[in-house]
Amino acid sequence: MKYEQLAKDIIANVGGKENVISVVHCITRLRFKLKDENKANTEVLKNMDGVVTVMKSGGQYQVVIGNHVPDVYKAVVAVGGFQAESPVEEEESGEKQGLFNKFIDIISGIFAPTLGVLAATGMIKGFNALFVSLDLYANTSGTYQILNAIGDALFYFFPIFLGFTAAKKFGANQFLGMVIGAALVYPALSGLTTGKPLYTLFAGTMFESPVYITFLGIPVILMSYSSSVIPIVLATYVGSKVEKWFKKVIPDVVKAFLVPFFTLLVVVPLTFIVIGPIATWAGSLIGQFTTWLIHLSPIITGIFLGAFWQVFVIFGLHWGLVPIAINNIAVLGEDSILALVFAASFAQTGAVLGVWLKTKDQKLKSLSIPAFISGIFGVTEPAIYGITLPKKRPFIMSCVAAAIGGAMLGLFGTKIYMVGGLGVFGYASNIHPTEGLNMGFWGSIISTIVAFILGFLLTYFFGGVNKEENITIETVSGSTNAVQSTTATNAKKEMILSPLNGEVKQLSDISDAAFASGALGKGVAIEPAEGKLYAPVSGIVSALYPTNHAIGMTTDEGAEVLIHIGMDTVQLEGKYFKGHVSQGDRVEKGQLLIEFDIDQIKKAGFSVTTPIVVTNYDQFDATPTCENQVKVGENLLLVQSK
Known part of the structure; x- marks a missing residue:
């Protein structure tokens, strides 16, 4: 149970065990089906150590973990006891899914559990065909027959x-x-x-x-x-x-x-x-x-699928194509759909290499190393969510390289003959069962190498890896109406004011492990003396939970501030809390946000200790400026962009 605490935090922040209809996992992410997605603390999960990001797609609430997702899944199932529960009918979820979302949810739920073993057996069958092509043994030998039995068993x-x-x-x-x-x-x-x-x-x-x-x-x-x-x-x-x-x-x-x-x-x-x-x-x-x-135009089809495959993966839409590919292998003995997107992971990995060698940001450079290694073996979510997508342009460069790789795969007529491994292990799937190493196989090698090199070069030279995110301010000059642009400094500072009257505490001193460890953000906590919460900054209410026990704000400078009134107070289901703003509202510092009854909350057995944390601490440092008693409007945290 190495991931027991992470599992507890994930379950708590998807709305609790009672909000989970079902949970499965694929290669990199936990795929929850929730009764009410509004109960999930998406921003908290996104900023949690051990979580790469959160996606909502195909009727699923997807928590992206990375390569060790099977271990986290086991911990989630053990902590939540989900294996022992029967699936809940959709009408109990309180929300009807669209037909497309329902289709994606069903397909991923059925096929995702089989893909790991399906890839393994496909690799065995592919390597078996390779060894016969290299005359290491004959297809009549006992070695071939046994390995072929392993490779064929699952699919047959x-x-x-x-x-x-x-x-x-x-x-x-x-x-x-x-x-x-x-x-x-x-x-x-x-x-x-x-x-x-x-x-x-x-x-x-x-x-x-x-x-x-x-x-x-x-x-x-x-x-x-x-x-x-x-x-x-x-x-x-x-x-x-x-x-x-x-x-x-x-x-x-x-x-x-x-x-x-x-x-x-x-x-x-x-x-x-x-x-x-x-x-x-x-x-x-x-x-x-x-x-x-494919016969209509394999090149155009390859360009389209190659360019958008990673986008499909981000939104979970690739699940609509995976069963078609498996069906093609069963019906036709071959498939071109998954063959044409084979270069996409190599293009993404090449883009990560470009970021790794180009960036001056040491933190980004260190993150690029494991993402590059994962990408070599076909697992690109760490690269996409952690490296290229946040930088935007490298992700676009990888899509361009993948499109060119897809066009080349179409030109060479590359096909897959079994569902095999990912990344470098995927070459075995391109070996023809009888022809062996034909042009389609060599085309897969050439196309992926080209996609990798292009992903690297386009990102290195045109990816804007070290480009500062400048803010352009337009001003109108006199009667000429000439527009002048000035660039604001990339370094941003602002002061987070106290939203409460009360006693300041260190996060490490509070009872909630997720906040105490700093996994949910950097900041302080306040033991409130009065049940009124005021805006600590000017900005947008980016998250307001239906129970009004927690609120998230995005400041004008981009810092994301989370204020959580009390510990486990979500269980009160909104009792003793009264909100005065709505999600999406623009608020000014000092504006009343929430009222809450301290005495009643304590009588119900809950702590009112309130963490105030900056959740995107990968972008902003948060330094406490007050250690004892504090009043509303006094300086609490100095926030500065990194």
């Missing part, structure tokens, strides 16, 4: 694994999902497609299907469901609804075995008769469409 029996994750996502019995998937790949059924069919359905159309068996007289269209994606997802969704209905009508005393009994009797035949064929035809159409799109 993919419906079983997706049955498990889909059932979990849809709130069904996970073993029911696995049984449905296992039935789809049951080997005895595939052996029935030999010989003369009983008759043929849809003869003369693209859906022409021979019928070899029937179920209770109903024709069954037998298809190959190994490695398939869409049929099991749809079948499990239907199964979750059927199971839910049987749970309502079957008595509790026999529910444990009769619910799965009747569910399987309904869903499995229905899948073979209706769901499976329709889903398979739909998958074939999707595969043919993407193939048509």
Whole structure:
């Protein structure tokens, strides 16, 4: 439980355990589905040690952690006890999702748990093909056969694994999902497609299907469901609804075995008769469409996907393309979508190298080293959120380089033949199963090298790495109306005034570990003598929690100030607090913000000690100027940009 405290802080700041519907993780981020995102303390999380940033996309509240997210996820699950809870139906969340957001949420929830092992098995299969191409051993050897079994096992029996994750996502019995998937790949059924069919359905159309068996007289269209994606997802969704209905009508005393009994009797035949064929035809159409799109202009498609892939990743939109790529491999034996974006991570890594070698900021230089190393292995979130995106221009340069890399991948006709590793481990996915190291493979190497070099050069020379963020002030000169520009100094100072009357305390002396450790910001705390909170600076109310127990302000100079009245007072659900401003309001220093009843809060068992912290302390230093008693309007913190 190395990350136990971080897990506790994350759970507390996503609105508490009771606000969490579900949580999964991908390679770098925790993906929460929350009942009410407004209860989450986004700015607090963003500035927490151990958290890279926070994203809201696809109906998910995503807390970006970095490479060690699996360990943090285990701690979050253990602390929150989420594994033991059943998924909560959407209508309980208090907020309806749009269809697109719901689709992204479902797809990521189903596929994210499989990607690590899917990448591992794909790498094994890719390296196995490489070693055969290099004549290290023959494809008839026992070594090849065993390694191929490892590489093929997950993808061949993919419906079983997706049955498990889909059932979990849809709130069904996970073993029911696995049984449905296992039935789809049951080997005895595939052996029935030999010989003369009983008759043929849809003869003369693209859906022409021979019928070899029937179920209770109903024709069954037998298809190959190994490695398939869409049929099991749809079948499990239907199964979750059927199971839910049987749970309502079957008595509790026999529910444990009769619910799965009747569910399987309904869903499995229905899948073979209706769901499976329709889903398979739909998958074939999707595969043919993407193939048509690539053939229309692989270069233009590569430019588009390469340029915007990192943007898709930021907003979680790539989850809409990942299952299409997996479906293409199952239907066509190859995919071009993920192949065309392969250069994007190399372009991003090259941009980080440019920042690393160019920047004069020692802190940025030190952050660039681990981000560069992660990027080499295809994990670019630390690079994006920690380095290039905050500097803006390096991120744009990496997108330009990725677009050129994508165009080259399209020109070389690079494809992937399995879902393999990321970064340098991804080359194995480009090895053709029979042709070996063909032009598409060598094209992937050339394209990624070009994207890496371009990302580096464009960032180094045109990335504005050391450019100061100057403030341009326009003034009108006399009757000529000539506009003159003057540049303000990059160094910014301002004084944070006391928002309360009371006794000043050091943060390290208060009971809340997150504030005491400085993880949430740098500053001081005040033990208030009066239940009135005033604006300590002039600026914008950037965050005001519905309970009015905490408020965030962004000053005119850009410092972000968080004031949290009391410890754990969010549990009072707004009782004893009265707000006088709204989020987004412009306020002036000394303006009344919140009133609170100190006596009632203490009677309820809560401390009223109030931290006042600067949360973006990576950009601003905060130095206390008062150590004892303080009155409203007196100097409290000197804030200066770094």
